[in-house]
Amino acid sequence: xxxxxxxxxxxxxxxxxxxxxxxxxxxxxxxxxxxxxxxxxxxxxxxxxxxxxxxxxxxxxxxxxxxxxxxxxxxxxxxxxxxxxxxxxxxxxxxxxxxxxxxxxxxxxxxxxxxxxxxxxxxxxxxxxxxxxxxxxxxxxxxxxxxxxxxxxxxxxxxxxxxxxxxxxxxxxxxxxxxxxxxxxxxxxxxxxxxxxxxxxxxxxxxxxxxxxxxxxxxxxxxxxxxxxxxxxxxxxxxxxxxxxxxxxxxxxxxxxxxxxxxxxxxxxxxxxxxxxxxxxxxxxxxxxxxxxxxxxx
Amino acid sequence: xxxxxxxxxxxxxxxxxxxxxxxxxxxxxxxxxxxxxxxxxxxxxxxxxxxxxxxxxxxxxxxxxxxxxxxxxxxxxxxxxxxxxxxxxxxxxxxxxxxxxxxxxxxxxxxxxxxxxxxxxxxxxxxxxxxxxxxxxxxxxxxxxxxxxxxxxxxxxxxxxxxxxxxxxxxxxxxxxxxxxxxxxxxxxxxxxxxxxxxxxxxxxxxxxxxxxxxxxxxxxxxxxxxxxxxxxxxxxxxxxxxxxxxxxxxxxxxxxxxxxxxxxxxxxxxx
Numbered sequence: 095x096x097x098x099x100x101x102x103x104x105x106x107x108x109x110x111x112x113x114x115x116x117x118x119x120x121x122x123x124x125x126x127x128x129x130x131x132x133x134x135x136x137x138x139x140x141x142x143x144x145x146x147x148x149x150x151x152x153x154x155x156x157x158x159x160x161x162x163x164x165x166x167x168x169x170x171x172x173x174x175x176x177x178x179x180x181x182x183x184x185x186x187x188x189x190x191x192x193x194x195x196x197x198x199x200x201x202x203x204x205x206x207x208x209x210x211x212x213x214x215x216x217x218x219x220x221x222x223x224x225x226x227x228x229x230x231x232x233x234x235x236x237x238x239x240x241x242x243x244x245x246x247x248x249x250x251x252x253x254x255x256x257x258x259x260x261x262x263x264x265x266x267x268x269x270x271x272x273x274x275x276x277x278x279x280x281x282x283x284x285x286x287x288x289x290x291x292x293x294x295x296x297x298x299x300x301x302x303x304x305x306x307x308x309x310x311x312x313x314x315x316x317x318x319x320x321x322x323x324x325x326x327x328x329x330x331x332x333x334x335x336x337x338x339x340x341x342x343x344x345x346x347x348x349x350x351x352x353x354x355x356x357x358x359x360x361x362x363x364x365x366x367x368x369x370x371x372x373x374x375x376x377x378x379x380x381x382x383x384x385x386x387x388x389x390x391x392x
Numbered sequence: 393x394x395x396x397x398x399x400x401x402x403x404x405x406x407x408x409x410x411x412x413x414x415x416x417x418x419x420x421x422x423x424x425x426x427x428x429x430x431x432x433x434x435x436x437x438x439x440x441x442x443x444x445x446x447x448x449x450x451x452x453x454x455x456x457x458x459x460x461x462x463x464x465x466x467x468x469x470x471x472x473x474x475x476x477x478x479x480x481x482x483x484x485x486x487x488x489x490x491x492x493x494x495x496x497x498x499x500x501x502x503x504x505x506x507x508x509x510x511x512x513x514x515x516x517x518x519x520x521x522x523x524x525x526x527x528x529x530x531x532x533x534x535x536x537x538x539x540x541x542x543x544x545x546x547x548x549x550x551x552x553x554x555x556x557x558x559x560x561x562x563x564x565x566x567x568x569x570x571x572x573x574x575x576x577x578x579x580x581x582x583x584x585x586x587x588x589x590x591x592x593x594x595x596x597x598x599x600x601x602x603x604x605x606x607x608x609x610x611x612x613x614x615x616x617x618x619x620x621x622x623x624x625x626x627x628x629x630x631x632x633x634x635x636x637x638x639x640x641x642x643x644x645x646x647x648x649x650x651x652x653x654x655x656x657x658x659x660x661x662x663x664x
């Protein structure tokens with residue numbers, strides 16, 4: 095595997111370039127060009143229906159940073175990301191530990207747990223909006239029946255319920271990602287580590303803290319970074335659950351981009367929000383890239 | 393005894409997690425009037441498929457379905473073909489800038505689509521292909537190609553170099569060795585990548601929302617949501633039937649091809 099001893103080296107470099115060329119061309123057309131274009135567009139003021147605009151320099155950014163809505167949306171994005179990510183990780187680890195044990199019909203149980211992750215967000219949202227329905231939703235019925243509520247709760251139309259609801263649905267939809275990653279890692283932890291811990295007198299909790307968690311550390315770091323990035327840019331789930339409402343109480347940055355572009359018809363300002371959002375995300379992305387490089391080096 | 397209790401608890405948790413999906417199926421086969429009964433019935437007293445019949449014959453659902461199938465298949469074929477060649481090049485060839493390129497792929501795989509979507513929208517308008525399935529296929533490659541490249545690269549790194557070297561010693565050209573040796577070895581990985589790309593395209597919502605606003609070119613995701621918005625009073629049983637139908641390809645993949653899904657996860661999603 096060492097580059098220097100590989101007989102396939104260098105000889106056919108031109109063929110290699112030919113093989114990667116289609117990918118590179120498509121990359122330039124659908125990623126590099128739009129990316130550069132987005133930064134360029136954010137310097138203009140563009141009216142969406144006519145797509146006419148004029149150069150305004152950095153004033154889009156100045157407006158954003160001076161106005162309250164950007165900061166409010168950024169705060170919402172952070173609240174949503176932190177809360178739903180925490181739930182995903184905790185639930186994911188718990189479910190993975192559970193599915194690692196011998197339970198009956200384990201493979202069926204695994205399939206059922208994984209399904210929410212693969213199902214379309216549209217389907218997930220429709221089902222949850224039906225569950226949350228204030229008049230006929232089963233959730234309100236169950237909770238009244240169990241004595242947890244006196245009267246039906248408005249799950250999506252008022253605060254803080256709306257934020258709690260999307261955080262819950264986000265956790266339900268995405269915790270299987272953590273389950274799969276952790277489960278795969280759990281299967282590679284050598285049994286003798288547990289035996290040694292047991293001999294040393296560690297209980298179930300002790301074994302979890304001293305053996306399992308340290309072994310999971312690396313995979314959890316990668317999972318947390320990836321999910322943080324993906325949760326941060328989540329659009330579908332929030333847009334379809336609450337549309338950012340009530341008013342802008344659950345409006346995150348991706349929703350603000352969409353609203354500026356197609357609700358306010360301010361295409362230039364929308365790209366400015368998108369670019370600003372990308373710079374905030376860049377921190378996570380660079381952290382992840384560094385981690386991936388380290389893992390590859392191992 | 394503890395085993396039994398543990399099993400009971402574990403399955404309770406599994407069923408709670410799966411409950412929303414079970415409820416979706418149950419709601420879709422209940423007659424309309426049963427939905428609004430107080431207190432609601434759990435199992436349907438009467439099973440009906442009228443909602444499915446209405447969905448198929450009285451709504452544009454089948455058009456959306458066809459669009460989604462065409463769209464997802466085209467994206468998958470295009471992306472996986474291009475990415476297989478590209479990944480092979482990234483793993484088995486050496487040229488300046490190769491490592492940079494691999495890093496760039498990973499970077500774009502994390503890029504938020506809201507940044508790309510507005511310029512892509514302007515591009516489609518300018519090219520005169522907005523509101524078509526073609527525009528969606530092009531837009532979908534922006535997230536599917538980095539993903540497929542990254543996944544296939546991880547798979548192909550697992551194929552030992554010796555196999556190709558041996559074929560070359562036997563007098564095969566690089567392309568012959570690729571077709572005869574690498575492709576068969578990479579097949580499970582290619583299948584995984586196809587499934588993931590298909591699911592990603594099938595579930596995509598944002599691009600479809602921005603780029604297409606006619607029923608002729610609308611895929612299922614935005615199509616079904618437009619049924620929710622346009623209906624005067626929301627018909628939940630109809631929407632639940634639509635949700636079930638929309639999940640059919642996933643159920644098929646889950647039932648028969650699940651090992652490819654978990655394998656793909658190990659390669660791309662987690663190891664980075």
